Amino acid sequence: MSDMHQHSVAYVRETMLPEAPPPAREQGIIKWMRENLFANVPNSILTIASIVVIYYILAASLPWLLNGIWNAESIRDCREILQGAAGGCFAVLTERWNQLLFGFQYPDDQYWRPLIAFLLLFVAIAPVMFFKYIPSQFLLFTALYPFLAYWLIWGGLILAPIVALVGFVVGYFVWGRLVQRSFATGFFGAVAAAVIVWWIGGLITAGMDPEQAMLVPVASRDMGGFMLNLILGTVCVSLSIPIGIALALGRQSSMPIIKWICVVFIEFIRGVPLITLLFVANVVLAYFFPPGTNFDLIIRVIIMITAFASAYIAEVIRGGLAALPTGQYEAADSLGLDYAQAMRLIILPQALKISIPGIVNVAVGLFKDTTLVSVISMFDLVGMIRGPILASTEWNGVYWELFGFAALLFFVVCYGISQYSQWLERELTTDHK
Amino acid sequence: MNKTVFLGALTVAGLSAGAAAAATLDDVKARGSLNCGVTTGLVGFAAPDANGEWDGFDVGVCRAVAAAVLGDPTAVEFVPTTGKTRFTALASGEIDMLARNTTWTFSRDVDLKFEFTGINYYDGQGFMVPKDLGVSSAKELDGATVCIQTGTTTELNLADFFRSNNMSYEPVPIETNAEAQQNYLAGACDVYTTDASGLAATRAAFEDPSAHVILPEIVSKEPLGPLVRHGDNEWGDVVRWTLNALVAAEEYGVTSANIADMAAEPTDSPEINRLLGTEGNLGEMLGLDADWAMRAIAAGGNYGELFEKNIGENTPVGLARGLNAQWTDGGLMYAPPFR
Numbered sequence: 125m126s127d128m129h130q131h132s133v134a135y136v137r138e139t140m141l142p143e144a145p146p147p148a149r150e151q152g153i154i155k156w157m158r159e160n161l162f163a164n165v166p167n168s169i170l171t172i173a174s175i176v177v178i179y180y181i182l183a184a185s186l187p188w189l190l191n192g193i194w195n196a197e198s199i200r201d202c203r204e205i206l207q208g209a210a211g212g213c214f215a216v217l218t219e220r221w222n223q224l225l226f227g228f229q230y231p232d233d234q235y236w237r238p239l240i241a242f243l244l245l246f247v248a249i250a251p252v253m254f255f256k257y258i259p260s261q262f263l264l265f266t267a268l269y270p271f272l273a274y275w276l277i278w279g280g281l282i283l284a285p286i287v288a289l290v291g292f293v294v295g296y297f298v299w300g301r302l303v304q305r306s307f308a309t310g311f312f313g314a315v316a317a318a319v320i321v322w323w324i325g326g327l328i329t330a331g332m333d334p335e336q337a338m339l340v341p342v343a344s345r346d347m348g349g350f351m352l353n354l355i356l357g358t359v360c361v362s363l364s365i366p367i368g369i370a371l372a373l374g375r376q377s378s379m380p381i382i383k384w385i386c387v388v389f390i391e392f393i394r395g396v397p398l399i400t401l402l403f404v405a406n407v408v409l410a411y412f413f414p415p416g417t418n419f420d421l422i423i424r425v426i427i428m429i430t431a432f433a434s435a436y437i438a439e440v441i442r443g444g445l446a447a448l449p450t451g452q453y454e455a456a457d458s459l460g461l462d463y464a465q466a467m468r469l470i471i472l473p474q475a476l477k478i479s480i481p482g483i484v485n486v487a488v489g490l491f492k493d494t495t496l497v498s499v500i501s502m503f504d505l506v507g508m509i510r511g512p513i514l515a516s517t518e519w520n521g522v523y524w525e526l527f528g529f530a531a532l533l534f535f536v537v538c539y540g541i542s543q544y545s546q547w548l549e550r551e552l553t554t555d556h557k
Numbered sequence: 558m559n560k561t562v563f564l565g566a567l568t569v570a571g572l573s574a575g576a577a578a579a580a581t582l583d584d585v586k587a588r589g590s591l592n593c594g595v596t597t598g599l600v601g602f603a604a605p606d607a608n609g610e611w612d613g614f615d616v617g618v619c620r621a622v623a624a625a626v627l628g629d630p631t632a633v634e635f636v637p638t639t640g641k642t643r644f645t646a647l648a649s650g651e652i653d654m655l656a657r658n659t660t661w662t663f664s665r666d667v668d669l670k671f672e673f674t675g676i677n678y679y680d681g682q683g684f685m686v687p688k689d690l691g692v693s694s695a696k697e698l699d700g701a702t703v704c705i706q707t708g709t710t711t712e713l714n715l716a717d718f719f720r721s722n723n724m725s726y727e728p729v730p731i732e733t734n735a736e737a738q739q740n741y742l743a744g745a746c747d748v749y750t751t752d753a754s755g756l757a758a759t760r761a762a763f764e765d766p767s768a769h770v771i772l773p774e775i776v777s778k779e780p781l782g783p784l785v786r787h788g789d790n791e792w793g794d795v796v797r798w799t800l801n802a803l804v805a806a807e808e809y810g811v812t813s814a815n816i817a818d819m820a821a822e823p824t825d826s827p828e829i830n831r832l833l834g835t836e837g838n839l840g841e842m843l844g845l846d847a848d849w850a851m852r853a854i855a856a857g858g859n860y861g862e863l864f865e866k867n868i869g870e871n872t873p874v875g876l877a878r879g880l881n882a883q884w885t886d887g888g889l890m891y892a893p894p895f896r
Contacts, residue, residue: 200873203764219607228609407645501597501637511637512605514735515598517873521762523735 188212192525198518216522217529220513224529227348227503228512234279234340238351241276244269245358253544256551277347277355279339281332287325291318307464344422348503350533355422356504357491357537360429364490365483367430368437369476373467375442386438393435399496401428406500425497433490440482444475477552484545488538505530581653581785581792582626582844590632593619594652597637600758601868601876602658611635614867615656618677618783618800621853622654625799625845630856644669647786654796656783658754660710670787674797677782677860679880679889681775682714683753685760688768690747695774699724704737704746706730711751714777734759752779754868754876761873795843802850805832805892806859808883813858820851832895839895850895860890 148154162168191211195218196202202213217224226235248269251262271285295318303310347355374386393401405424448471456466476483498507509526513519519526585591595603595615603613611619611633620630636652647655648670658680659665661673684695692698695718705712707730719726729746731737738759741749749756753775760766783800785793806812809829811819816833823835830836834847843849857863864881868874882888 198873199762223605223607223609228605232609403641407642411645411649498597499639499641501639501642503597503637507597510733510735511597513598515596515600515604516606517600517604517761520600520758520873521738521764523739 188524194218199521212525213522214525216513216519216525220519223349223508223513224505224526225349226351227346227508229346229348229503230342230351231340231346234342237276237279237339241273242351242354244272244276248273253548275339277351278342278344280341281329282338283325283329283332287322287329290325291321294318294321344420347422349508350505352422352497352502352504353491353494353534354537356426356429356494356497359426360433360494361487361490363426363430364433364437367434368483369441369472371434371438372441372445375438376445389431390435390438393431394439398429398432398493399499401432402496402500404428421502425500425502429490429494433486436486436490437483440479440486441475443482444477444479445471447478448474477549480545480549480552484541488541491538491541492534505533581789582795585626585653585792589627590634591619591623591626591654592634592636592652593622594636594638594643594646594655594657595619596657597639599658599755600762601754601872601874603635603656612867614678614863615658615783617857617863617867618656618803619654620856621803622796622799624856625802625849625853626795628852630852644671647671647784650786653792654783654785658781659784661780661782661784665784671784672787672790672793673782673784674793675782675800676780676889677800678754678780680752680754680779680781681880682711682750682777682779683756683775684772685741685749685756685769686747686772688770692772693770695772695776696722696724698726698748700726701747702727702729702745704729704731704740704749706734706737706751707732709751710777710779715750718776738762754874757876758868758874761875791844795845798843799850799853801892802832802853802895803860803863804883804890805895806850806854807861807890808885808892811854811859813855813862816851816855820848828895837896 145151149158161171187210189212191206191209192214193202193205193211194214196205196213196215199213199216202211202215222232222235226232226238230238248266251258251260251266268289271289274288275282275285295314298317299310299314301310302313371386371390374382375390377383377386402425405428406421409419409424452470452474453466456470461469495504495506497504498510501507501511503511509530513526514522595611595613598604599613599615601614603611603615605611616635619633619635623633624630636646638646638652638655638657643655643657643659644665646652654674655671656677658678660680661676665671666673684698686692686698698719703715703726705715705728712728715726715728729740731740734751734755737749737751740746742763749759751759753771756771760769760771763769783796785796805828806816809826809832811829811832819829820833820835823830827836831839833851834840834849838847840847840849858866861883864876864878865871868876870877878886878888880889882890884891
């Protein structure tokens with residue numbers, strides 16, 4: 125065969141040709157654009173249309189952003205400096221940033237306290253969020269954090285949070301002792317022990333001179349700004365997850381009273397708008413108290429938002445529980461686990477994993493809903509903007525800059541939460557894809 | 558701890574609800590501070606400044622009362638209230654008085670069981686139009702689109718006004734003043750209507766205020782004043798006469814600048830002497846000391862000074878005195894005699 129071939133062709137190349145680069149249109153950015161942006165006529169039209177839209181948006185917003193005034197006394201100053209040119213009046217942010225972040229009544233020489241509490245928040249939630257990577261001893265700090273943060277933000281006698289902490293610790297030990305007998309004895313014994321400790325502690329703290337406080341006390345009324353949103357968001361989310369789990373389990377319980385209490389609670393709360401609950405917290409409760417008593421407004425609001433969020437989370441978790449095949453429950457039973465063990469070791473880890481997107485959805489929604497408190501005259505971030513800042517003669521009329529700033533703060537937090545939840549889902553994947 | 562407070566509060570609540578009405582004056586003195594309800598923010602009337610200090614025309618009334626009762630204009634705990642929470646805050650005793658540009662109406666006075674202690678600003682509903690529209694009277698607004706806040710008395714007043722003048726209009730319902738501002742500037746409506754003071758404040762915030770005019774017609778009466786709970790007349794008297802003292806001081810020419818001299822020794826005018834406590838015992842009758850009115854006026858100046866400083870023509874709000882001038886200047890401000 126080879127002989128034949130040799131004779132039939134005049135020339136045979138004996139060396140390899142050097143590799144030529146692919147044609148320009150088949151490589152690099154051009155290839156990418158051809159494939160992704162201009163693959164066919166409709167694609168090209170869409171691409172061009174999108175570019176035009178993006179151009180118009182940038183053309184309108186960039187000069188406004190870049191030309192912004194950061195140093196002025198009032199909106200009239202801004203306009204004078206700009207002389208009709210497009211430009212944002214960001215001076216309102218440089219002048220009022222502290223009010224936007226901390227509210228207008230938090231003493232300004234004490235700003236370091238909420239700031240430290242905020243930074244420590246990351247230290248405290250890290251062991252919970254990255255439980256695979258951080259040794260569990262650090263959870264001790266997480267348990268201490270609520271009391272520390274309370275003391276930092278509200279100030280006053282350090283004894284008050286310590287008494288609260290001791291109450292919990294005593295309650296825990298009593299529970300540990302009594303739970304052998306039965307769960308109910310343990311639970312009610314723990315509650316009773318804690319209440320006794322708090323009562324005695326309350327007498328002691330009441331007798332102490334508040335002048336001796338290491339940190340200047342700050343009243344709840346003085347909390348405001350984004351700090352208030354963060355306090356409400358963090359406290360309510362972290363309280364509503366355990367309560368939500370309890371409600372979801374209670375709703376599936378075979379004990380009729382517990383089941384019906386949970387069902388009624390969940391259905392009632394879900395059937396009422398959050399704003400209604402907030403009005404109840406603010407307005408209606410005031411009628412039940414003697415004049416002069418002021419049951420802390422923040423606590424009232426926290427209770428209402430927590431109740432609201434836990435009803436939703438309970439339903440999300442119930443969805444997760446329902447998604448588990450019955451085989452999982454039967455497997456737990458066949459291993460001889462009791463109810464608590466089965467739930468803790470087999471059912472809940474799987475159900476919660478399924479529920480993560482739903483829980484995060486509720487958490488993000490709840491965090492944004494904290495701005496509703498501005499309607500009951502609390503000065504959260506939005507309340508600060510709508511009330512004091514827009515009502516000041518200097519800044520009346522500055523809308524885009526302020527609400528843009530608020531949107532930015534909320535976006536950063538909510539996007540962070542959502543990214544974490546996606547990471548967590550990947551981390552917990554156990555199926556084989 | 559809070560749980561015990563809560564339960565205790567519930568038990569006591571029923572017992573003390575009856576006793577709540579009386580003796581606000583004693584409560585305030587014992588507490589050492591006045592709980593005064595204000596708005597969450599209204600340009601010129603009440604808003605905290607960059608340092609968190611409340612300032613404004615309504616705030617001035619609170620400070621005057623605190624100065625009269627407690628001797629210290631800063632001894633005020635300002636309780637911000639919204640239009641929805643203000644009346645419950647007062648009725649429940651959370652605040653001692655409400656100075657929150659609240660219109661004095663029959664039903665609020667009688668049915669809601671409050672007592673208006675006077676009028677510190679005579680307002681009324683007005684119209685604002687762009688100058689380009691070439692309209693000089695509200696009677697020429699036939700067929701106009703009107704931006705109007707829903708659920709307010711202004712909505713009803715507007716309907717009345719247009720019907721009684723046989724004109725038609727197209728309402729553009731909006732929720733807040735800020736929204737109205739944006740809609741109006743964007744041309745979504747020809748006319749914006751709300752209280753005249755609000756219109757002036759809104760216009761002052763515009764980039765070019767001179768391109769908009771506020772029409773001369775005022776189509777409603779909105780007398781704004783401080784109010785207290787029914788049933789505690791002593792406290793009501795204190796608030797009423799503090800406000801009257803501010804108004805009377807302007808009439809008699811007593812200002813924060815000359816008050817120290819005038820109060821040092823009796824002047825030629827017996828009326829001023831009685832007001833400032835150098836003659837007679839008016840303070841004693843109120844349950845206060847003789848210098849009460851002197852301190853109230855010294856706190857932020859007389860009525861005219863408060864007006865000029867917060868909402869007058871030299872401020873960005875730029876309101877003319879109009880109806881709120883002294884009766885001697887053709888206005889409605891008329892304090893009953895101090896004797």
